[in-house]
Amino acid sequence: MTRELDPATAREQVEAAWEDDILPTLCEFIRIPAKSPHFDPDWASHGYIDEAVDLAEDWCRQHAPRGSTVEVIRLHGRTPLLLVEIPGSAPGEVLLYGHLDKQPEASGWDADKGPWHPVLTDGRLYGRGSADDGYAVFASLQAITTLETQGVPHARCVLLIECCEESGSHDLPHYLDHLGERLGRPELVVCLDSGCANYEQLWVTTSLRGIAAGDLEIDVLEQGVHSGDASGVVPSGFRIARSLLERVEEATTGHILLPALQADIPAERQDQARLAAEVIGDALAGKFPFAGETQPLSSDTTELVLNRTWRPALEITGADGLPPLAEAGNVLRPKTRLRLSLRLPPTVDAEAATRALGDTLTDSPPHRARVRFHPAQASNGWNAPSFEGWLGDSLERASRHWFGKPAVFMGEGGTIPLMNLLSDRFPDARFLITGVLGPGSNAHGPNEFLHVPTAKRLTGVVAEALAAHGGQARG
Template sequence: MDSKALGKFTGALWDDEIVPQLTEYIRIPNKSPMFDADWASHGYMDQAVALLEGWARRQPIPGMQVEVVRLPGRTPLIFIEIAGHGDDTVLLYGHLDKQPEMTGWAAHLGPWTPVLEGDRLYGRGGADDGYAMYGALAAIRALHEQGVPYARCVVMIEACEESGSYDLPYYVDHLAARIGKPSLIVCLDSGCGNYDQLWLTTSLRGLTGGNLTVKVLEEGVHSGDASGIVASSFRILRKILSRLEDETSGRILPQQLHVQIPEQRMAQARRTAQVLGSA
């Protein structure tokens, strides 16, 4: 692989095509369903899908098939299959729905107003996560340009991630036979510590959600009659939570929820600290 030629090709592709595409993408207020209950009737999600789909279809990548899959009552999903060498499959993931406007923008900036200052493009969604499909196809196209063989690739771009990806499992089930069994999944939706090197997120802390209800009475009674006699539901709740977490240190108490951190992860954390310093 010619690294110099690779850098020149990808740099030109991003400057000439992808940055203008992301600029137009930022203008579209396609907020995730959690933040726009009428997303379907507003049509912004369809606009964003059409923008990405159109660019994908114009890419000269051999054996590529682009499809917008729409399950009834669910956000759309862009599904791309690219023929490759061998029997292996690589899955590349991203999303195109956006977080809401929020506040704190500088006077000359805004969520739906793309502004390019130097080599930084400001606006909602460009980095989270509009670039994902462009980055995936740009990388595959760069390999093709240099004649470097690559595995079969599947690109999935969902439109519900900022709402918890509640539509994604239905698409995974619906497309399971076409996805195959990937040996590698690349999730193009993470962060980086700086702009000086390539960053890879190897793991993230998990999240478990649930609803906890405490009931102490069958019917309401006056506090003057019952306080001090009937147990406080808040106090019961606090005691239950204290079984799970030390309220002083934040340590999770049940030992079955702890795992041994692999040494390589510890080494990576130490190296990350060295690179970032006290920033």
């Protein structure tokens, strides 16, 4: 008779592993400034990414189940990849993903904290990379070890830990090609690099938005001239920018006008948004540090959930040609440069959206000004396969076992390019995407922290999902 996972025993195992082994190692990991290649072009000579990989490799060698293989693979000119293969006692295959590269330091850390200085207090482990995503390799392997210790069957598991995620995972496709059949054909992919709206429940990511980004350039003069002399004769580049942007976005509401950037929201996702809104309430808008009396775009939380998961949104994330106030003379500026960042619905093709955006902005500009659009990034969003059946059932059970509350299914507003990469590579796989990036965790900013109780619970959730997968594969 096949053994089933005992949640009470699993809780004791997970608690002990985190306190005795994982947290001390995570503290060592935080101390390593393993910035992603985009932020540290000299990463290879600095050696910090290699140091982080060596730390994770050593830990995996000490704690991987008997018969496992632990290997660091290095393709020429690319960041290393840690691969851990754990043989299965049930049919099928599972891929578990994580990354070890980090965002840069950022300013504004509290005086007693710092990006490379681990601080554990009140169940929060502060430091860069703690939550994004250093904990994933340890939690994933511990989930498997928990099953092994209890004799619960599971499929063959492969841990794929990259070092380029914060730079767009541009090295990962080369490793997927290089590894080929070694990765197998997983029926389940687990990724612990997502978010949660609170720390009291299991939050399962159902979708991710895409992104279309680029630079809008507007030239009206070859050089700046006296504004008193020229205004009323020479058109304002800033006004032209406003006019062009209003072709894309309704200025008062922020509604995106281009049909090519819109998508129908599936009924299931609308239902999930309503349920998520009931759980979150005012906390969704409340987590943001609004200035003064600034109000959110809607008082309806369901609409806010859908806005940040299934509707396009435009932001100007940078500008050139606008001097600082201290240097702003009476000059009609010759050039205006704006960096546009457009979040896209999960099912919109990012390349097509980028073309539509560029065509709309450059077609017949006012006053025949010289207008150009330079695409900078186009990444598709992602919409999860159905959770119906063994996976959804196991997540509901696990949420009640480990959190004492039902699971919540909701999309995320960010973009994780690797999800489409993995979906395309493994089209028959089911996906469990979740994470610890909850209120205040501030993964890319100051005072990033890992909510340790949530990380422990997610370790148990992954263990239960692996057990359920092993059980259904036999049946």
